[in-house]
Amino acid sequence: MRIQQNLKRIQEALPEGITLVAVSKYHPSAAIREAYATGQRVFGESRVQELMQKREELADLTDIEWHFIGHLQRNKVKYIAPFVSLIHSVDSIELLREIDRQGARCGRVIPCLLELHVAAETTKAGLTPEECLSLLEAGEWRNLTHVQLCGMMTMATFTNDSEQIRREFHTAYTCFQTARHRYFADDPQFAIRSWGMSDDHLLAIQEGSTHVRIGTDIFGEREY
Numbered sequence: 765m766r767i768q769q770n771l772k773r774i775q776e777a778l779p780e781g782i783t784l785v786a787v788s789k790y791h792p793s794a795a796i797r798e799a800y801a802t803g804q805r806v807f808g809e810s811r812v813q814e815l816m817q818k819r820e821e822l823a824d825l826t827d828i829e830w831h832f833i834g835h836l837q838r839n840k841v842k843y844i845a846p847f848v849s850l851i852h853s854v855d856s857i858e859l860l861r862e863i864d865r866q867g868a869r870c871g872r873v874i875p876c877l878l879e880l881h882v883a884a885e886t887t888k889a890g891l892t893p894e895e896c897l898s899l900l901e902a903g904e905w906r907n908l909t910h911v912q913l914c915g916m917m918t919m920a921t922f923t924n925d926s927e928q929i930r931r932e933f934h935t936a937y938t939c940f941q942t943a944r945h946r947y948f949a950d951d952p953q954f955a956i957r958s959w960g961m962s963d964d965h966l967l968a969i970q971e972g973s974t975h976v977r978i979g980t981d982i983f984g985e986r987e988y
Contacts, residue, residue, distance in 0.1 A: 767795060768802040770982045775803075778976070782969060785831050785958070787979030789814065790986035793821040799982065800825055808852075808977050810834025812843050819847065833917075833977060835889050838862040845869070851876045852917040852958050852977075855890050857899055860911055867910030876911055877958055880918040880939060882932040888919055893939035900947045913948070915956030915974075916940045920964055929964050933971035940972070 771786070778784060787808040788796050796807060796818065806829045809815035815830060822828060829849040836853055844851075845866035854860055854876045867874040878899070881890030891899065896916070899905070905913060918936040920929040940957055948954035958975040960968025965976040979986075 767798040767983060770984075771799055771802045771804055774978060774981060777966075779969060781974070783975045785833070785975055785977045786982050787833065787961075787977050788818070788983065789834070789979065791979075791983045793818050795983050796822060796828075797825070800828070805829055806831060806849075808833040808979075812836075812840040816843055841866045842869070845874060846872070848874065850914065850956075853877070853879045853889065855879045857902070857904055860905060860908060864908035864911045873910050873912050875914045875953075877915050877917040877956060878913065880916050880936050882918050882935045883921040884923075884928070885921055890918065893935060896939060897943060897946075900943055912953060914953050915958065916943070917958035919961070920959070920968075926964075926967060929967055930971060933959055933964075933968050933973070937972035 775784060783806060785806050785808040786799050786804050789808065789810045805827055808831045809818065810833050815832065819830060830847060831850045831852060832844055832848050833852045836851060836859060838859055841862045851863065851874065860876065863874050863876060878896050879890035880896055881888055881892055916936060916939065920932045923929065936959055937957065944954055956975055957973050958977065960973045960976040962978050962981040965978060968976060
């Protein structure tokens with residue numbers, strides 16, 4: 765019941781049109797079932813092996829949307845390519861090529877987000893805004909027929925400084941808008957802005973987020 769209560773509280777607080785990605789990584793399938801019973805359908809996982817196991821355990825829940833939100837190694841793309849609904853964390857043209865290759869093998873177009881690095885921590889992954897725009901300017905992505913670029917994802921610095929967080933989300937939004945204007949003006953599918961987690965999602969929404977990734981506030985502290 766705790767998960768259901770948490771979910772309802774969060775869902776009621778979210779503005780209309782915001783997609784809630786319930787970050788279920790490190791939580792058991794039983795927790796996902798409880799969230800599912802409350803109407804949640806979009807779940808985020810960050811480890812391929814864990815995602816594969818949960819998908820098998822929850823195979824009866826056929827309308828779940830699995831989002832991959834963690835660092836994705838190229839040699840593991842093949843495992844999630846047949847079913848993943850959205851990959852949030854594309855950080856190189858090499859990874860994009862592999863996703864395209866595996867999408868062709870599966871006969872499907874795989875939706876992806878470009879991951880931006882706007883945080884102060886050097887440990888966070890992603891492309892700088894300059895690198896992201898350079899990748900798009902180079903144009904190779906236009907020839908990848910089994911990948912659909914749908915927007916961008918980022919994580920802010922882990923800090924209590926709300927103004928710093930706001931600036932970083934604003935930097936991501938500016939990069940997104942620049943990319944949309946230059947490269948996706950005729951593509952309505954390039955519309956997703958995935959930023960904001962449990963501690964900063966309301967601030968993220970103010971700075972243009974369309975998808976918020978919330979785990980702890982729904983499921984509690986990680987269980988394994």
